[in-house]
Amino acid sequence: DAKTTQPPSMDCAEGRAANLPCNHSTISGNEYVYWYRQIHSQGPQYIIHGLKNNETNEMASLIITEDRKSSTLILPHATLRDTAVYYCIVRVAGSSNYKLTFGKGTLLTVNP
Amino acid sequence: GAGVSQSPSNKVTEKGKDVELRCDPISGHTALYWYRQSLGQGLEFLIYFQGNSAPDKSGLPSDRFSAERTGGSVSTLTIQRTQQEDSAVYLCASSLVGGDAFFGQGTRLTVV
Numbered sequence: 001d002a003k004t005t006q007p008p009s010m011d012c013a014e015g016r017a018a019n020l021p022c023n024h025s026t027i028s029g030n031e032y033v034y035w036y037r038q039i040h041s042q043g044p045q046y047i048i049h050g051l052k053n054n055e056t057n058e059m060a061s062l063i064i065t066e067d068r069k070s071s072t073l074i075l076p077h078a079t080l081r082d083t084a085v086y087y088c089i090v091r092v093a094g095s096s097n098y099k100l101t102f103g104k105g106t107l108l109t110v111n112p
Numbered sequence: 113g114a115g116v117s118q119s120p121s122n123k124v125t126e127k128g129k130d131v132e133l134r135c136d137p138i139s140g141h142t143a144l145y146w147y148r149q150s151l152g153q154g155l156e157f158l159i160y161f162q163g164n165s166a167p168d169k170s171g172l173p174s175d176r177f178s179a180e181r182t183g184g185s186v187s188t189l190t191i192q193r194t195q196q197e198d199s200a201v202y203l204c205a206s207s208l209v210g211g212d213a214f215f216g217q218g219t220r221l222t223v224v
Contacts, residue, residue, distance in 0.1 A: 044215045046213065
């Protein structure tokens with residue numbers, strides 16, 4: 001699986017959009033971009049994933065650049081409960097081995 | 113079940129004792145994963161099950177660690193002769209083949 005690069009930490013004001021970047025310049029054509037988050041003392045939580053088109057669900061939006069070398073996770077209206085470590089992971093599509101390789105992620109702190 | 117269930121949630125054991133950690137995956141999920149997260153560290157892959165077989169055990173740190181899965185459902189991670197460096201949160205995840213992984217809340221193991 002390709003490696004990803006994320007900033008170690010970010011701050012965001014409550015109610016504002018949080019934009020979390022991720023670089024994955026060595027991504028292969030059959031690799032998806034996945035985002036998970038881990039709130040303190042909890043297990044990781046799946047957020048969203050995409051291949052090349054932008055994706056949106058009830059939690060977030062995922063914007064993937066046309067060359068697929070980077071992506072941005074957008075939390076449109078961040079709340080205090082969104083404070084967590086956010087992990088960007090790339091993984092081969094449809095792989096029978098779901099080995100997720102977690103990096104250090106980005107610690108997002110949402111401030112009141 | 114509604115989610116991945118792990119037990120116990122907390123375990124304190126004396127150095128040199130054996131411990132067993134249990135994971136109940138989401139019903140119908142054939143893939144099961146164990147991860148470990150040491151204090152302040154990222155998630156470290158341990159082992160992957162597809163059904164009752166483990167095609168990827170590459171993350172088990174030593175021969176003191178073993179895992180089994182029976183009936184394609186419950187999995188047990190066993191650590192023999194525990195050491196202080198085994199102290200960590202042990203996380204279990206399950207998924208459909210090629211599907212999104214869902215994590216449990218983990219077992220916090222403390223070796224004293």
